[in-house]
Amino acid sequence: MKSLKRIFELYDEILSLPHKQEVARELRDEDDLFLLLIYSDMLGIPNPAFYYTLELYPYIIEKFHDWHLRMGMEKSPLEGIRCC
């Protein structure tokens, strides 16, 4: 009985693998867009909440390096954040 349950779990995992990946990719895309909006000043678009974005610093700093690599920037585009 236990092994049958394990087989079903394994089968479920096989089916969920591409799906989980797709959900994670969509969420990452949303996060990427959010980070881009935070740095909208860099593109010349005024950010009405620029003052408060500083509060997000501890949350985004860990993801920042991967983000700028994904955005096609090999080095950190910001003087203030020297991740690489």
Added chain:
Amino acid sequence: MSGIWLAIFGGIIFVIGYRFYSKYLAEKIFQLDPNYVTPANRYNDGVDFVPTNKFVLWGHHFTSVAGAAPILGPAIAVYWGWLPAILWVVLGTIFAAGVHDFGTIVLSVRNKGQSVGTLANKLIGQRAKILFLFIILILVLMVNAVFAWVIANLFISNPASVLSVFIQIPLAIWIGYRVYKRQGSMLIPSLVALAVMYLAAIVASYVPALQINLVEYFGGEGATTLFGMNATSMAFFVWIIILMVYVYIASTLPVWKLLQPRDYINSHQLVVGLSILYLGLLFTSPEVTAPTTNPGADTSWFPLLFITIACGAISGFHGLVSSGTTSKQLNKETDARFVGYLGAVGEGALALISIIAVVTFFPTLSDFTATYSSFQDASATGLGNFVSGAAQLATGIGIPASVASTIVSVIVVSFAATTLDSSVRLMRYIISELGEEYKIRPLTKMHVATTVAVVSSAALTLIPEGPKGFGSGGYLLWPLFGTSNQLLAGISLLLIAIWLKRQGRNYLPAVIPMVFLMFMTLWAMADQVIFEWSGMGDADANMLLFVFGAIILVFALWIILTAISVLGKKDDQNISNE
């Protein structure tokens, strides 16, 4: 002789191949290291690079590569008798497909999880990458045309299957929505969807009103319809147009909406199909009525056998999956043997049961030879014979023959439809990439690229004329599909060989299957292009097949020449083996 012996023979060779040859490859050739930090662990980002359990990864790899192609090729190739087909499937699987699938995973893992296309650029040069894109373009174009023909053909010959196939679409969208938006489990809803589909198949098998039979609708076989077309031609035309409209919409939707949920249902269908066929074989123990070999064949088995069975013996498409997704999810390097080699074996097992279903279907040898009277007849009727043979095996576990043939048709059409969706999508990406490469901006737009993909595929499906008229000759493209798939496998094997050589290792396990494949492709294409399609031989000229055949011939030649020049060099620069 009982068909079970063929399955036992194939099974034993597969076990020996896995037990000994893949072990040799893992230890002596690829020198897998259990402590090597794979890209999944090194670049773990929770999205593309995710360390995954090897059983789960094998399941995912196998369901991604298995489809309708390993069923159709063997069902045609039994024309030359069961022995050549079985030998090519089992030997091809252990010596060519196993090395190819296993090798592309290892090559990609040792190169930061990069795909075969990127590695072609890195190992051979920019021209190789462009050529690689063109080969995939031809391959997906052939896939689109052949699989559209497969679906239209099965809809016409088995109208009871239409309802279930169309019911699958809203069910898949429902599952996609439910799982994506509400984060529910997908196992139960996809099993419910499968039950609904099979219920519809059972009901439609008994209720003619639920069978969507376009030939009857247009006045029955022999009736003349618009533009002087006969009813079957018209039915082909209408089905292909419907399919192309569907595939346009399906391939432009996000994958989670339709393609992925269909894949969940198809995974169940793969399990159901393989279980029904192998159990049915066990219970019915049918006699093999096909001949061992066919000395009176009108077309020689050499070299056509090796391109008629592509998927099931070796398939270049697997390299795209191995290096595109699987290599990024490999937890330990040593898992590559289990995932890659056994993935190829799984596909071989599917091809094996396809051969067994056809060679045991006919009551007597003369029935077999009457149906498989020429290579052209074998190509045109192979798929239908598989459906009937598989249905006969299914009766062994108590499923009535009419229901079984509907369900088998539904399974084959579902595989073909998902392949069609993915390959039109892939074609769209390649057209966009070529558009960027050659600065043709309109081609980079999604709808322009999709329109080009769909219209060219529809045209290619409709142009070859078969015995049933307009649109029924899609099977004529099968050798082109086989050769373009072998070309892709040839490039991947060449890349593996180059990498092995630069590590100072024995590269013969990759070079021998590559040379074999390219030699067969060259020979087959030269023979077909010069004597069959150019009009110089006995047959009438066929410009469409001539042009595509000539392109494939040139590409195969290019791969051989590149192999000679790259593998012949003494001072190679070092290639990554971190």
